[in-house]
Amino acid sequence: MQTKLAPQYQGSADGAAAESILRKCVHCGFCTATCPTYQLLGDELDGPRGRIYLIKQVLEGQPPTRKTQLHLDRCLTCRNCETTCPSGVDYGHLVDIGRKMVDAKVPRPASEKALRWALKEGLSSPLFAPAMRVGQWLRPMLPRALQNKVPRLQSAGVWPHRLHARKMLLLAGCVQPAMMPNINFATARVLDAAGVQTLLAPAAGCCGALKFHLNDQAGAMVQMRANIDAWWPYLDGDDAVEAIVMNASGCGVTVKEYGHILRDDPAYAQRASRVSALTRDLSELLPDLVRPLAGKLDAARVRNAGGNQASETIAFHPPCTLQHGQQLRGGVEQHLGALGFKLRVAVNESHLCCGSAGTYSVLNPDIAQQLRDRKLEKLAELAPALIVSANIGCISHLQSGTATPVRHWVELLDQALVAPSR
Numbered sequence: 001m002q003t004k005l006a007p008q009y010q011g012s013a014d015g016a017a018a019e020s021i022l023r024k025c026v027h028c029g030f031c032t033a034t035c036p037t038y039q040l041l042g043d044e045l046d047g048p049r050g051r052i053y054l055i056k057q058v059l060e061g062q063p064p065t066r067k068t069q070l071h072l073d074r075c076l077t078c079r080n081c082e083t084t085c086p087s088g089v090d091y092g093h094l095v096d097i098g099r100k101m102v103d104a105k106v107p108r109p110a111s112e113k114a115l116r117w118a119l120k121e122g123l124s125s126p127l128f129a130p131a132m133r134v135g136q137w138l139r140p141m142l143p144r145a146l147q148n149k150v151p152r153l154q155s156a157g158v159w160p161h162r163l164h165a166r167k168m169l170l171l172a173g174c175v176q177p178a179m180m181p182n183i184n185f186a187t188a189r190v191l192d193a194a195g196v197q198t199l200l201a202p203a204a205g206c207c208g209a210l211k212f213h214l215n216d217q218a219g220a221m222v223q224m225r226a227n228i229d230a231w232w233p234y235l236d237g238d239d240a241v242e243a244i245v246m247n248a249s250g251c252g253v254t255v256k257e258y259g260h261i262l263r264d265d266p267a268y269a270q271r272a273s274r275v276s277a278l279t280r281d282l283s284e285l286l287p288d289l290v291r292p293l294a295g296k297l298d299a300a301r302v303r304n305a306g307g308n309q310a311s312e313t314i315a316f317h318p319p320c321t322l323q324h325g326q327q328l329r330g331g332v333e334q335h336l337g338a339l340g341f342k343l344r345v346a347v348n349e350s351h352l353c354c355g356s357a358g359t360y361s362v363l364n365p366d367i368a369q370q371l372r373d374r375k376l377e378k379l380a381e382l383a384p385a386l387i388v389s390a391n392i393g394c395i396s397h398l399q400s401g402t403a404t405p406v407r408h409w410v411e412l413l414d415q416a417l418v419a420p421s422r
Contacts, residue, residue, distance in 0.1 A: 001022045001023060001024075001025040001026070001027060001052070001056065002023075003018075003019050003022045003023070003056055003059055003060060004060055005019060005059055005060065006059065006060055006061030007061075008061075009059055009101075013264060014097045014100065014101065015059065017093065017097060018055065018059055018094055018097045018098070019059070021089060021090045021091075021093065021094045022052065022055075022056055022059075022094070024087045024088055024089045024090075025049075025052055025087060025089045026087050027049065028086065028087070029049055030084050030085060030086060031047065031048040031049055031081035031084050031085055031089075031091070032044075032047040032048065032049055033084065034080045034081060034083070034084045034351060034352070035047045035048055035080065035081055036076060036078060036080070036352050036353045036355070036371055037074050037075065037076065037367065038050075039352075040367060040370055040371070041074075041367075043071075045071045046071055046074050046075075048075075048081040048089075048091055050071065051071060051072060051075060051095060051098070052089075052091070052094065054068050054071060054072065054098070055072075055094060055095070055097070055098035055101075058098065058101050058102060058105075059101070063105065064101070064102040064105050064106050065106065066106055068102055068106065069102050069103070069106045069108070072095060072098055072099050072102055073099075073363070073364070074364060074367065075095055076320070076353050076355070076357040076360055076371075077092060077095060077213060077357060077358075078320035078324060078352075078353040078357060079091065079092045079320060079321075079324040079325050080320060080324050080351060080352065080353065082324060083323070083324045083327070083351070092325070093260070096212070096213075096217075099215050100215055100217060103215045115362070115363070116214050116359075116363070119210065119214060119359045119362060119363075120210055120211045120214045120216050120219065120359075123174060123175055123206075123210055123359075124174040124205065124206035124210055124211070124223070128174065128175065128178055129177065129178035132150065132178040132179060133153075133178070135150040136150055136151070136152065136153045137153075139152065148400035149362075149396070149400075151179050151180060151396060151399070154180060154181060154182050155182070156181035156182045156184070156185040157182065157185050157186075157189070158185070158189075159185055159188055159189075160188055160189050160192035160197075160198070162192055162197070163197060164192070164195050164196055164197040165195075166195055166196045166197065166242060167196070167197045167198075167199055167234075167239065167240075167241045167242065168191065168196055168197070168198060168199065168241050168242055168243045168244070168245050169198075169199050169200070169201060169204075169231060169234055169241045169243070169244045169245065170184065170187060170188065170198050170199065170200055170244075170245045170246075170247070171204060171207060171227070171244065171245070171246055171248075171251055171255065172184055172200055172204070173206070173207070173248055173251055173392075174205055174206035174207075174210070175392060176247075176248055176392045179392060179396065180392055180395065180396075180408070182411060182414075183247055183248075183392065183408045183410065183411065184247065185414075186408070186410050186411045186413070186414035186415075187245070187247045187282060187410050187414075189414050189417065190289070190293070190410055190413045190414050190417070191245075191285075191289075193292070193293060193296050193417055194288075194289045194292040194293050195292055196242075198245070199234065199241065201227075201230040201231050201234060202230075203226065203229070203230035204226070204227045204230040204231060205223060205226065205227065206223050207223070207224070207227065207250075207251040207254045207255050208220035208221065208223040208224045208227075208254060209250055209251060209253075209254040209358060210358060210359065211223065212254065212261075213358055213359070214359060220261075221261065221262065221265075224258050224261065224262060224268075224272070225262070225265075225268055227255075227258075227275075228258065228268060228271050228272055228275050231244060231275060232271060235274070235275075235278065241278075243278055243279070243280045243285075244275065244278050244279045244280070245279075245280055245281075245282055245285065246279060246280070246281050246282065247281075247282040247390075247408065247410060248390075248391050248392050248393075249281055249319045249321040249322040249325070249326065249328075249390045249391040250319070250321045250358060250391050250392075250393055252279060252280075252281045252321065252322075252326060253321040253322075253325035253326050255275065255276065255279045256276050256279050256326065257276065258272040258273075258275050258276045258279075259272045259273035259274075259275070259276035259277070260276075281322065281326055281328055281390070282390070282410060283322070283328060283331045283332050283335075283390060283409075284328065284331070286331055286332070286335035286336075287331075287335060289335075290335050290338050290339060293339060293413065294339060296417055296418050297339060297340070297413070297416040297417060297418065298416055298417070298418050299340065301415060301416040302339065302340040302341055302416045303340070305341055305386065305412045305415065305416060312342045312385065313342055313344055313382050313383060313384045313385060314341060314342060314343050314344070314384055314385065314386045314387070314388055314412070315343075315344060315345070315346065315379045315382045315384035315386070315387045315388070316332060316333055316343045316344065316345050316387075316388050316389070316409065317345075317346075317350075317354060317375065317379065317387060317388070317389040317394060317398065318332070318345065318350065318389070318390065319354075319389055319390050319391040319393075319394045320353045320357070321391055322390050322391070323351065324351075332390065332409055333345060336409060336412065336413075339413070341412060343388070343409075344382050344384075346375075346378040346379050346381065346382065347378070347381060347382075348378050348381075349374070349375070349378050350378070352371070352374070352375065353371055353375075354371060354372055354375040354394050354397055354398055355367065355368035355369065355370070355371030355372045355375070355397060356368065356372075356391075356393040356394045356396070356397035356398075357393070358393060361393075361397050368397070369401070372397055372398060372400070372401045373401055375398065376398060376401050376402050380402075380404075384404060385404070386404065386405050386406075386407065386412075387402070387404055387405070387406045387407075388406070388407050388408065388409040388411075388412060389406065389407075389408065389409070390408065390409060392408075395407065395408060
């Protein structure tokens, strides 16, 4: 797609990057077939092709409007269109650039600015954990909408303390330790059973995705640099870790892009690239974990992993950040299947977003709820005893619309271990 950059964007890094991405787009429209918002709203401007044209107009000097901003806001950044695109258009990075340019020119209403500020500052704040705990204590008295955002109190069990020659770093995250701490503890116990010691860098915090996708890209980069500094001492020497493990695919896709996001930072570009290269989604470790775990799982617990002997089926919802953002598909089902678990993905629309998308379910609740209900309808066709996923946002969002338990797949392995790791 030919683009003539307006003078204010000529010679800029964002202008050059956007123009390079736009050149690949041939306006074929294949992306609209797999765009969740286009399917719901039926508006060309709420699909990737329409949004690309809006960004192109801004780059060529046409003033953006509040309507332009709204159509870009409605994008889930699920990146399904990237999987579909035959031309390899890097839509995810393009929409980040477009939002940045539009927000610089179009002021938001005060109430919207306040909500976005509260999300980007509050969710990654040290105060989030105690606030969540208060919310959990008061959960029965909260309105239904708030109950959906506050999971019940959860016992995480014991963190393993055995030493192993193999070591990996785990990003604890900002939201997950407070909302669903068992995911991190289960990850550590499963890795321990496979002979891998899980380490946490105390100074590492939010991966930066929350701020970045709320268009506080400068604030996100501060968090990214802080994580790189926290992890760097663990990456060299005799006790260097093998990998930096992510058990939330939304964090994983972001950390894998540190090298791209910080590519122009002379102090951090090289280190960011190395961190991204060492980052692995937890599912990428499964091929190496199947053999050591095979003899340590209780067969009866595996068969009844869903907690309902009337149905052995476990439905797997692959998050967009896993299957589209990281291009990782089929691994969880294949390798857990090799260990005896009966995982199935929805027959229809397993590629579509559930509507969680980070803070999207708060900022666009109507669209998010429609997508959630549509996803749950397709998963219900499997009559599962349990739904599992690989991202805390998806897990929490799906659970708000169903009585069927929704968990992280690593919790299945942890639950099936013959004896808890100590």
